[in-house]
Amino acid sequence: MNAYLPLLGLLVLVLGFALRFNPMLVVPVAALTTGLLAGLDPAEIIGMLGKAFNDSRVIIIPWVVLPVIGLLERYGLQQRARAVISGFQAATAGRLLILYLLYRQIISAIGLHSTAGHPQTVRPLVAPMAVAAAEGQGELDEETSDKVKAYAAATDNVGLFFGEDIFFAIGSIVLIQQVLEGYDIRLTPLELAVWAIPTAIAAFIIHSTRLLLLDRHLARRAAGRPS
Amino acid sequence: MITLQHIFYLVGALFAAWALLSLSDRSNPKRIGNAIFWGLVALSLLAGHLIGDFANGLLVLALSAIAAFKWMGRGKPSTSDAERAAAGERHGNRLFVPILIVLLTAVIGTLLYLYTPLNRTGLLEPGRETFILLCLGVVLAIAFIFIWLKPPALAPLDEGRRLIDAVGWAAILPLMLAALGLVLRDTGVGQTIGTLMLTVIPEGTILPAVIAFGVGMAIFTILTGNAFAAFPVMATAIGVPVLILNYGGDPAVVGAIGMLAGFCGTLMTPMAANFNLVPAALLELKDEYGVVKAQIGTAIPLLLVNILLIYFLAF
Numbered sequence: 001m002n003a004y005l006p007l008l009g010l011l012v013l014v015l016g017f018a019l020r021f022n023p024m025l026v027v028p029v030a031a032l033t034t035g036l037l038a039g040l041d042p043a044e045i046i047g048m049l050g051k052a053f054n055d056s057r058v059i060i061i062p063w064v065v066l067p068v069i070g071l072l073e074r075y076g077l078q079q080r081a082r083a084v085i086s087g088f089q090a091a092t093a094g095r096l097l098i099l100y101l102l103y104r105q106i107i108s109a110i111g112l113h114s115t116a117g118h119p120q121t122v123r124p125l126v127a128p129m130a131v132a133a134a135e136g137q138g139e140l141d142e143e144t145s146d147k148v149k150a151y152a153a154a155t156d157n158v159g160l161f162f163g164e165d166i167f168f169a170i171g172s173i174v175l176i177q178q179v180l181e182g183y184d185i186r187l188t189p190l191e192l193a194v195w196a197i198p199t200a201i202a203a204f205i206i207h208s209t210r211l212l213l214l215d216r217h218l219a220r221r222a223a224g225r226p227s
Numbered sequence: 228m229i230t231l232q233h234i235f236y237l238v239g240a241l242f243a244a245w246a247l248l249s250l251s252d253r254s255n256p257k258r259i260g261n262a263i264f265w266g267l268v269a270l271s272l273l274a275g276h277l278i279g280d281f282a283n284g285l286l287v288l289a290l291s292a293i294a295a296f297k298w299m300g301r302g303k304p305s306t307s308d309a310e311r312a313a314a315g316e317r318h319g320n321r322l323f324v325p326i327l328i329v330l331l332t333a334v335i336g337t338l339l340y341l342y343t344p345l346n347r348t349g350l351l352e353p354g355r356e357t358f359i360l361l362c363l364g365v366v367l368a369i370a371f372i373f374i375w376l377k378p379p380a381l382a383p384l385d386e387g388r389r390l391i392d393a394v395g396w397a398a399i400l401p402l403m404l405a406a407l408g409l410v411l412r413d414t415g416v417g418q419t420i421g422t423l424m425l426t427v428i429p430e431g432t433i434l435p436a437v438i439a440f441g442v443g444m445a446i447f448t449i450l451t452g453n454a455f456a457a458f459p460v461m462a463t464a465i466g467v468p469v470l471i472l473n474y475g476g477d478p479a480v481v482g483a484i485g486m487l488a489g490f491c492g493t494l495m496t497p498m499a500a501n502f503n504l505v506p507a508a509l510l511e512l513k514d515e516y517g518v519v520k521a522q523i524g525t526a527i528p529l530l531l532v533n534i535l536l537i538y539f540l541a542f
Contacts (some may be wrong), residue, residue: 006414010450013407017497021520023504024294024396027403028287031410036415043281048413050283052406054275057235058269059401061358063391064238068329068368070386072322074306075376078314080322083315107334114357115333119504123325123390127510142513150517153506154494157518158503158525161490165483175455176482179462180343183473183480195483197538202532207525 009034062119069124072083081125082132093134093148098208099124099156104159105200109166117160118153127152137215138222151214155207162203165196230352231357232276237362239272245388248381252302252388260298261392264290268399287431294396301392318376320364325368332364333357356458390509397508401501408456420447421464428465433474440465441534444485445492445526454489461485470541480541488533492524495519 009030016026028049035045069077085091105118130152131145140148164170173189180187246266252258267286275283293299306314315322337357340346351359370467371384391398421443425541440461447457466485470476493499503519509523 003415003419006416007419009411009414010416013498022295022297023400023500024291024403024495027400027407028291031407034414034416035335035410038416040414043435045410046284046288047280048284048410049287049406049414050285052409053278053287053402054283055282056405057275058231058270058358058404059405060272060399061234061238061361063398064241064365065329065382066390067241067387068325068372070388071369071372071378072325072384073390074314074378074382074386075322076311076313077322077326079312079315080320082320084320093379112334112337112357113363115330116339118502118509119390120329120361122506123509125323138273146512146514146517147521149510150507150512150514150521153510153518154521154525155316155494156506157494157502157522158532161493162487162529165487166489172455172486173483175458176462176486179459179476180482182469183467183471185467187479191479192483195480195540196487198272198536199484199487199529202536203525203529206528206532210524213419 005037006034007038017119022146028073049119062114062117065119069119072124078128081128082135085129085132086136088133089136091133092215093130093151093218094211094213096128096130096133096213097151097214100152101155101207102160103202103210104156105163105204108160108163109200111167111170113160113164113167113170117213118156122152122156126156137218144218144221148214148218155211158203158207160195162200166193166200228349228352231358232439233353234355234358234362235272239269240383241387242266242269242272244384245269248388249302249392255300255302255340255392257298257300258302260293261300264293264299264396267293276368286369288476290396290399291403298530299392299395304390308512321375325372328368329361329364331349332367333361336352336360336363336385393511394505394508396468397500397505400504401499404452411451412456412459416453417459418463421460425464427470428469432472433476434538436465436469436474437538437541438534440470440481440485441488441530441537444489445495445530448489448492449496449498452493452496452500454486454493457489457492458486461489462519470537474542476537476541480537484533484540488530488537491526491533496523 011061012033013030022147029184031049107115127149133147134140164171173192176192177187177189242265246262246269248259249261249265267290271286326375337360340356424443428435443461444457447453447460466481470481471478497504497516504515507515507518
């Protein structure tokens with residue numbers, strides 16, 4: 001069997017996403033293509049998919065917060081989050097998100113990365129607060145309000161990715177350690193984790209700059225239209 | 228000891244309740260699809276460790292069929308925006324207390340458990356403490372809301388279902404992608420890509436090899452959605468043989484910052500559904516790729532910084 005043939009599975013994947021087919025269809029089709037071209041039989045591939053799915057179930061756990069968030073939304077949580085931010089004249093979407101970026105990086109760096117996240121903090125608090133702050137900077141249409149929400153989600157991701165590796169007991173550090181150990185290169189987790197610090201600082205600077213640019217964009221938008 | 232499996236039982240019961248409630252939701256014309264989908268997720272959580280790989284695989288195919296044929300819909304929320312705003316006015320900032328209960332139980336609970344003699348009790352499964360305490364926080368917060376606001380008995384389940392329906396099948400897409408990542412790894416696709424990349428690097432200079440390593444980490448992560456899948460491949464192809472052994476780069480720098488170059492790829496790909504597509508659904512954005520678009524401007528300069536950091540710190 002030609003070693004390059006299974007690469008067609010990647011092609012299926014990339015094309016599927018590019019043509020905007022439903023990802024839930026693209027992914028198993030790509031897996032079956034790759035597996036079949038690599039000479040596996042269908043039952044084997046289905047078993048592999050099942051095992052990997054089962055091993056990743058921990059990803060589902062954060063949805064457990066939805067009953068609390070939903071219940072509080074019933075009593076007006078999002079509206080309240082907005083009202084609080086509207087009370088601060090100095091609050092801008094960018095500054096608020098910079099503050100959250102710092103918080104997210106710090107809690108991730110001390111190993112508490114799963115205490116925040118999209119269901120836990122972004123939907124109930126960060127996104128509505130950022131939108132409220134942006135409303136204070138000028139009237140919002142739906143497109144701009146979606147953009148601010150997207151930046152709120154993006155800020156959570158950046159803070160998580162470039163904070164968590166400073167914590168030495170995290171999966172990615174263990175993975176690096178194991179791969180290198182395969183070549184007789186022995187490192188302690190701490191030796192690896194310190195090298196996450198320069199990138200964490202760079203990530204903070206770059207993303208904060210973009211958040212300030214977001215503020216400028218919002219200000220220009222507000223100035224551009226008569227109010 | 229409270230283990231991850233206990234948490235799976237709790238979350239599984241939650242999804243089972245959502246499946247049952249979906250079934251009786253007359254406002255959703257596709258309620259049968261929702262009920263089966265959430266029911267299968269519940270089955271996976273409750274019994275996934277018992278039914279074997281092949282049955283789990285069939286479950287995965289069934290989930291993807293329901294999503295692909297658009298057999299899922301959404302019910303109508305039971306309260307309107309205006310009612311919610313009025314309620315927010317009435318209850319004030321105390322509405323933040325339950326969220327704080329969840330977050331503080333998870334944060335302070337984990338710190339207390341890990342750094343005091345409490346951890347010698349062996350009460351919580353090692354490495355899973357935060358997940359377990361997060362669930363405890365949720366239970367405490369719901370109890371607090373019931374004592375304070377006295378909502379109808381089914382309200383937490385019903386309001387939770389409103390949100391999980393808004394997310395829909397995207398809620399479990401990350402697991403599908405993890406499964407695909409495993410197939411790609413076990414069929415040797417990674418090694419093939421690594422070998423291909425080696426043929427394009429000129430020999431004898433460090434910088435092109437560093438660029439190939441960093442960009443390769445990002446590209447392979449974009450394709451698979453997971454830097455964890457990319458790292459063993461790129462480390463085996465370029466990181467260890469070329470950068471560390473041949474040019475004498477510091478392995479700690481190459482390993483740690485190489486992984487972070489991969490994370491820049493994670494910011495740019497819909498394959499990392501958990502981070503990029505799920506929040507777009509959860510925040511009900513019009514553009515499902517809105518979050519990816521907001522991140523590209525951070526990811527590209529940061530990838531450049533990572534490549535330079537490896538070049539200057541490792542050599």
